[in-house]
Amino acid sequence: MKKALPIMIQGTHSDAGKSIITTGLCRIFYQDGYKTAPFKSQNMALNSYITLDGKEIGRAQGVQAEAAKTIATTDMNPILIKPTRDQESQIVVHGKPYRNMEAGSYRKDFFETGLQLIKDSYAKLSENYDRIVIEGAGSPAEINLNDRELVNMRVANLTNAPVILVGDIEKGGVFASLVGTLQLLSEEDRKRVIGVIINKFRGDLSLLTPGLDWFEAYTGVPILGVIPYIHNLTIDAEDSVALNRYSHEEDPTKEIDIAVVRYPMISNFTDIDPFIREPDCHVRFITKPEQLKQPDIIILPGSKNTIEDLRFLKETGLMGKIISVYKSGRTKVVGICGGYQMLGESITDPNHIESSISFETGLQLLPIQTTITKEKTTTLSEGLISFGGFDILVEGYEIHMGQSTYGDSYTPLIVMKGRSDGCVSNNGSVMGTYFHGIFHNDLFREKFINEVRKMKGLEAVHGRISFNQLREDAFDHLASHIREHVKLDYIYKKMEEFQTRGVSK
DSSP, rough: OOOOOEEEESSSSTSSHHHHHHHHHHHHHHHOOOOOOEEOOEOOOOOOOOOTTTTTTEEEHHHHHHHHTSSOGGSSSSSSEEEEEEEEEEEEEEEEEEEEEEEEHHHHHHHHHHHHHHHHHHOOOHHHHHHEEEEEEETTTTTTGGGGGGHHHHHHHTOOOEEEEEEEEEGGOHHHHHHHHHHSSOOHHHHHEEEEEEEEEOOHHHHHHHHHHHHHHOOOOOOEEEEEEOOSSOOOOOOOOGGGGGGGSOTTSSSSEEEEEOOOOOOOGGGHHHHHHHEEEEEEEEGGGGOOOOOSEEOOEEEHHHHHHHHHHHHHHHHOOOOOOTTTTSEEEEEEEEEEEEEEEEEEOTSSOOOOOOEEEEEEESSSSEEEEEEEEEEEEEEEETTTTTEEEEEEEEEEEEEOOOOOOOSSSOOOOOOOOOEEOSSEEEEEEEEEBBSHHHHHHHHHHHHHHHTOOOOOOSOOHHHHHHHHHHHHHHHHHHHHHOHHHHHHHHHHHHHOOOOOO
16 A cells, blocks of 8 residues: 655744745655645644635645645644634534534543544545655643644654754744753654754854754754745745734835734734735734724734624724724725624624624624624635726635625625625725635735725836735745755655654664
8 A cells, every 4th residue: 555755844832934844845845746745633723724625724734735736635634723712712623613622621532533533634645645744733842731632743653754843043042942842852752853954044154053063962863954034935824923023013115004903813814915915015913003003904804703803902992993094084994704794783693602792793884794603604715896897706715603694785895606795885995705815816906906006196006916926936935945955865865764664763
């Protein structure tokens, strides 16, 4: 029976760069002629990806599948954990909601079920692919959790995968975190670590070399590469920690100012990514009313707990500020998914699916009422938007628990086969949609930005970037960057050795 060769990427902590390096290796193995799949047994994330059959997985695994030029399936991420409130998460199994569970209950009651799901999914991938790039989560040295963990060394042992440990030098203390992680591993698990990668390096490599030599002498573990920081890489981020890189301040050198509301349970914030790459747009993330100022566009993104994030808007004063800025007549307001629901008249959660709060009034900017339902909509969608005198085909994906109904003055945003989506205000200044990825549609994004430019007395800009081409170029650039700075021949050799001889004694 065919058996894929795996490699596993683990990190000293969250946001060390595991997802990006996994993505790069997926593209490298594809370029080298291997049918390749990503695998993350258990992912905790609020950024999702919809497979062709309408199932929900972690966004990183969907993007990694794109890098590998293969079709994403739920076997690549059989367990997805989506936090809904403190100590509680929605557990998504093979792309569909399983149940909401508290952390202690999940650890106690789900372990055996989860382990079998992971074994079955990996077995299917192993039969159908040549190479599997496995991504861990957090750190393998979380000793308080390791007896029942489902995503790090247990998966490495289950798949007999060699492990590369990634450290992020940008945060400081990289040698301490690498050494400490290795020392906290069991002797058998340490033998699985074939080397380390130091990620996000800036500066003079000669100044780092004494530390590299010391590390190898002290630990006996080779340095497989030092990867310089890559600026403006157009690959989706998964962890909201990535948003810390963005300022809330305005940039007077950019013509279009876009303020994105960062509420506590923000989800699928990658909807904003295309604006970040537009040369005339400045995107900033705000959490306080005084940060809002007078932007050209306000975006309310998705939320995993819409009512409580709506409460956040009210309690911080952001809701009143958004309404005030909108009434000035110089700002467009856009809501996506949960943000769309917030723009309406009310949100009801009678079964307490997302929140213990049953009812909350919205911003009253769109004539819709939303009820949170037990059934989750997960689907790829397409339809026509009439915008700027053009009928524009747009594609996107939907992930929502709520269903919205409309008032008499309702004007749909998107006309679809047999139904419609979204809503536009009578004056055209407010729009909402359940379509994630709506601004990834290049023509619509161009028309939308040009309408804002016209409102400001600026000339239209045509022939904007193809965001999908930017992503493809980014995959290739990342692969080339890793090839240049990482010992790939050594990694290939160890992948073969582990499957033929197992862990070195």
